[in-house]
Amino acid sequence: MIALVRLMLTARRVQAALIVLLSALATAAAVAGPVYTDAVDRAAAVAEVANTPPAERTVAVQAPIDSTQRDRFDSLANDLADLPRFTTVVSAVLPVLGLESGKGEISWFTYRDGVCEHIEIVSGRCLMAAGEVVVGESTARRLGVTPGRSVSLAWARYDEISRAWVVAGRPAPTTIVGVYRPRDRAEPYWGRSGYFAPTAPDTTAEPVFTGRPSVDALEHESDNRSIEAIPRPGAFDADQLPTLATALDELSETLGSDDETARFAALTDELPKLFERVRASDALTRELVPLAGLPLIGLCWLVIFVAVAGATAARRHEQALIALRGAPRVGRFWLAAGESVIAIAIGAPIGYLAGTLATRAVADARFGPIPVLDLSPAPGALVAALVAVAGAVLVGLLALRRDLASPVVDLLRRVPPRGAAWRTAAIDAGAVVLAIVAAVQLRAFDGQLLGLGLLVPGLIGLAVAVLAGRLLVPLAGRIGRRAVRRGRLGLALGALQVARRPGSQRLFVLLAVAVAVLGFATTAVDVADRARADRAAVETGAERTIQVAPVDSGALRSAVRAVDPDGRFAMAVGLRQVVDGPQVLFADTAALPGVAVWRPEYGGSPAEIAAALRPPGDEPIVVKGVELALTVDYAPPTASGTELRLTALLRPLAGGAPVRAPSDLVTPGRHTWTMASQACVDGCRLAGIEAVYAASGGDVAELTIRSLAVRTDLAAPFTDVVPAFTTEQWRGRDDVKLTAEDGGVHVVVPGAVIQPRPTVVMPAGTPSDVPVLSGGPPPKSGEAEGLDSNVVAIRPVAQGRALPRIGTGLLMDLGYAERVATGTTDLTTAEVWLGPAAPADVEQRLAAQGLVVVGHDSVAAAADRLDARGPALAVWFHLLAGGVAVLLAACGMWLMAAVDRRRTLDDLVALRRQGLAARTGGSWVLWTYLPVAVAAVVTGLVAAVIAWAVVGQYVPYFVDDDFALAAPTWPRPVAIVLPAVVAALLFTTVAVGLRRALRVRD
Incomplete structure (x- = not known):
């Protein structure tokens, strides 16, 4: 028995080599998934560490x-x-x-x-x-x-x-x-x-x-x-x-x-x-890689099934002779199966080694460095290889089943009998039901790619292919009969060959599933690329950004406006560390239309948003001079008195850091308090008057503010900034109650509980709330941290799903936020966003204004960072799997022709002897394979579109969900057309090659 199997392998060494090759490919495809996953895990960990400060x-x-x-x-x-x-x-x-x-x-x-x-x-x-x-x-x-x-x-x-x-x-x-x-x-x-x-x-x-x-x-x-x-x-x-x-x-x-x-x-x-x-990245990789790897393994099994079934059909006469000589059924089984099983067993270790090395080489070229020659097994690689080999053996034996069970009379026929209609219908219905069950499971588990959900693209491709394949045989028969009547013998012979040979339907399914896998892959890669490009634009906010050293918001705004007065190409932007509440982005929104990369998710047009965030306000109280004088009446609550200090809060009109003009201790009685404010020679806006009382235990200090005066130089007299202090002109922050008293404003200043807390009296024209653009639902409290870390009331003017740079949160105008700020407005994160019109020397111009550049970013750099993370690397495996799938299908196409070569040549020789032209014989071979390939390409693309419609919304693209962006729904047309063109060219090349290989010369 062993000697006979060895002789069979020797006699049909070309077919045996093809089975070895297919077994190696199946094992390599199975190993590629775990090896690539391990490589992605390592590369993604490096990327996550690199992106961690x-x-x-x-x-x-x-x-x-x-x-x-x-x-x-x-x-x-x-x-x-x-x-x-x-x-x-x-x-x-x-x-x-x-x-x-x-x-x-x-x-x-x-x-x-x-x-x-x-x-x-x-x-x-x-x-x-x-x-x-x-x-x-x-x-x-x-x-x-x-x-x-x-x-x-x-x-x-x-x-x-x-x-x-x-x-x-x-x-x-x-x-x-x-x-x-x-x-x-x-x-x-x-x-x-x-x-x-x-x-x-x-x-x-x-x-x-x-x-x-x-x-x-x-x-x-x-x-x-x-x-x-x-x-x-x-x-x-x-x-x-x-x-x-x-x-x-x-x-x-x-x-x-x-x-x-x-x-x-x-x-x-x-x-x-x-x-x-890192764990989230690993989890996504284990969803994305099998989504492409499992259909590829199934396709390898399908090619092996087609190859073994074709080889077995070619050996039907041999099987009949063995049966006629009285060989027992077990012996017949081993003689028929041994040739394929041994070839599969030989190909398995070759495929394991080749798959490991090739996948590591691809990973090293794509995102290395990866130790290419490290043959230590990746987690799950051995198990995957064993499953692939066992599946290959199983489908090989399944391909033998029909001929082993056929009577000798049927085996002696040149044309195998048609199978029972109910059996093929049941197989087709099973494929469709399995695809439906997998799709239902995917939706039932909220889009989690696990279990049958990982097989949805492949199962949908298989279901569409077998349903379309049901139409192939009758359609080919009708085309063949019509071609006979019209005298087109080449087309007629090719179409009738497709209609008579069951292998044609198997080839159609194989090619269609391969095209479906490639189409789904190109779609996923294209949509993922666009999703990362969108995310990169949101992460940066503008085409380019410059990070500067911590600086006061006013100084930042003033410096940027000095460089770009019209807001055509530069915008001052800042963030503060928010302890509790939504993240807030502060921007000089006058430059928003010309600088920011604006997306529909932000809500409204940038010009409309900029106008809404900077509504016109009351005229500020302007202090212009070298000294301030504040007149107050103060009676301490105790005879010994307790420390009370007042500070004028000022902001330069030209922009710049806030000015604090502090007083000495306020003494009892009417007190005229003189504060130096040299920074306000060119004019400052009065933001408020701050009072701090050092007493504790529930004590309060009461004072009455009478007047505020300024003088332009030390020799000039003081002139009143405000003609009279009235409660209509002033208001208190944080529920501070002001009352009128003898031409002044009476203020109650609470003492310290744990530490002294400022009480601020502000001009009545100071905005009571800040207009904001909300990325997501605005806070229910109606408050947020302002530019000085004090809580301010907010008024949403529009709501989007996300915001540039921060994702969900709030966007405030930088200048408007300064109007309500009474504390320090230093920005821990200060940036300058640059638009497309920014000049090449913009950094030098900013440095000349006193800004210290400490970092750079851009949409391209953000995209590169996203490309290095796990999901981007994992989704790229789809393209690799799709390319291998189409190559595998082309090999299957050539393999079927090689298995059927002897019979085809016999038919061609017989027809040539009866007068068939050589050209007609060549076109017969071409029409046998080319229409099947073209129909498979169309069917595969339809299957890919259906698979994407079902699965596409659940494909993950990012490790986190910090930015509430809707991923693109459909790919660009080129992503759908390209796989069709590539597959059609490849299959046409194979068909033309088969025509030349099977040509019979005179």
């Missing part, structure tokens, strides 16, 4: 501690040291006075483990003993200090009443021994400190480094300490992340279980967000 990759335990807690806090370093591939760094920071020349300007007295290894000494030397410090290069240049200079430093604390730093500890003599610069400002060693971030001011960014003994010796009640775990290379490798996540969970549990430690120390850990993004 260095500070967020650091784990830290931070606490303000006193001397009694230092030893316990230091012991926590052992817990962080257990994190795999991390290095712990201990630091201590406290504010000191004595180095800076300005009154109340502090320096940060800082100890950090191993700091001398990470700084470069410009002059002098590094730390060696207690009482020594090194200062930053720019600080030394600004203060004019050199190594060897002695200074007296003292611990400082912030006084809430005076709003200034004051000495709180005994000064200690300190020697400056060196001037340094950091070796690498972005080095992971600096962790969360932000010492040298380009967004920090000089005086607070450059720490004064010293040793641990110096920090402990300086008299102070408390300091800020941290233990940071800094990642080393390899800490965030894909295979390391689960171990790291487990270690962090254990660390958090350990710290949380110690009540005493938990009372003063807090774990700062943003890595779980990174882990969650």
